Amino acid sequence: MKGIVFPGDGTVGVSDFPEPAAGPGEALVKIRASGMCGSDLHFVHGTFPVGDVIQGHEPCGEVLAVGPGVPEGQVKPGDRVMVHHYYGCNHCRRCREGWPQMCETAPAATMAVHVNGGHAPLAAIPVSSLLPMPDGLSYRAGAAIGCGTGTAWGAIKRAGGVEDTVTVVFGQGPVGLSATMFAAAMGASVVAVDVDDARLAQAAEFGAAVTVNSRTASLVDVVSRYTDGRLADVVIDTSGRAADDALSVLGTFGTAVFVGLPGEVSFTTQAIYKKQWTLMTSWTMSTVEQARCADFVVKHDLPVDALYSHEWTLDQAVEAYEWFDRQDAGKGVFVFE
Template sequence: MSGTAVPATMRGVYLPGDSTAVIKEIPVPEPGPGQLLLRVGASGICGSDIGYIYREHKTHRGVDGPAYRGVVTGHEPSGVVVAAGPGCREYGVGDRVIVYHIAGCMTCDNCRRGYQISCTGAARAAYGWQRDGGNADYILVEETTCVRLPDELSYVDGALIACGFGTAYEGLRRVAVSGEDDLLVVGLGPVGLAAAMIGRGMGARRIIGVEPSARRRAWADGLDLFDATVGVDAPGEAIAELTAGRGTSTAIDCSGSRAGRGTAVENTAEWGRVSLVGEGGTLETEVSDTLLHKQLTLHASWVTSVPAMARLAGNLVRWGVRPEVVVSERLPLAEADAAYRLAAGAGTGKVCLVADDMAGS
């Protein structure tokens, strides 16, 4: 791509908030100091986009008014650098990168630790929410939000690392999953599937999945990621049978539901560790027998850090794990409306928009 001319205009996808996706022709931006222009190779559709932007524009996490500012959508892009602005030092034309989806102030404590997701500065802006995102032919990004995409991984792999796999990895890091652990994964959407793949890479000896949708359980079973999957009708009985009555030493809730979180904490063994990564809903649990007497440790995490995302990309190569296997539908940018309809309910696994000429790269 290093010799490819950049056009004057490009396509970008917008979400009016009425369960449709609209493509508009817009100018291709030019990179300023510390910025890179990427040709987008793939861009994932996230469940948070469906709940807070696609169906209607909602206030999100204390934002004054709707969090979506009418920008190009998509906070899960990966691509190749086609132009670099003044002062860029780490990446140049031809480099393949993953985009961490929050551009922070880079001066607050959270940004200095690499957790731009928790930036406390006024300059914080999320791609696809407050600044133009990756559902486009090109995206303008801050160099500080980029992570190198290993040659062994595709652009679709990179798009999945940008959000869902990063989220699952951070949650499993918090509970320190290892070869001594069984892992319970609650909610087998894209993040739950990512948790199973990463948990296996981290050494978990047995992985059990819980999911109410028979269609999603069948999809997960077909991917051969779990030792067993169970539904939500008396999941505790099935988990007890699979673990000789002990429960699992680690659990991660990816469902974002009260029932799912309850399943996670109720079926974790004594001295176990529980990670909460699913957005929304509430946590409601009996405290004494369920938490105190079992000596449970609860962790909550929100996405991951830029350094951890870089380590994850390298670990996936080392483990021989390809995130793209959880993608059930890949559609070109021109079919963004159909892609969002699939992601909003009709799809089975992850839905990605891909560039026609870069889908296999």
């Protein structure tokens, strides 16, 4: 079986791997779509080392077979499934809360870092990491929800919700566009910020009330005018490079959620303590929220598929990541028949 690999030297390859089988507690999944995530580029260039494993941590597909020890009816051949790409012990309090990436008994195993990922036709995956796909959700959307789009959902949930707020979303890549889409659907007035006019145009299509190119306009002036000087109730930084700008438009009693990396945040307490801010980080989402995210997408008929600007096949891996590394377009997905 062929699978995409990242040697860590800036190159991308396709290597041979043994065809997997469902082991104890696992299901064999036919991958239908596997998204390209911005963090892939850290793996490509070796800034975050990965093992000699198949890449891709946004897979989605169909169950072909189940291994021994899987309770009857938990999953069965033919089930359409999303993947939560972290594997924990399933017994500690964090795993039981749906946060295997925060497993307390041992470091969590992560697809495409420690174990094989989804940039291949087949994957053997613990059934504890599989989530049923609601009817009406495409495989492409299910893949996006597995990481990038789900990360945006998780950030909004960390903020405590955004209904009836002015929410400023920094960065309109796939995660930021997803945050804009969700916040608008939840009843927020969204101010979308980026330095690329094409991304801002898509943010408007996804429901942003105001778009700001922060290279050509004063962000503080725009947000201040829009809010009659009150500034934002919520800011979400998905860019990892806009912390100072994010805090500059955060109003009294506001909440800031920092998602993007590296994301250096600094402030002097004496200068801002009267603002009564709540500042937090957010990392991906729980299995519970991943399922809720998928249900919300279907209920509100949200255009998650429109996040993808390019589709690729496995034999186009090198070309796909050369394109993705330029970071001048949208999101890509590998599709499998």
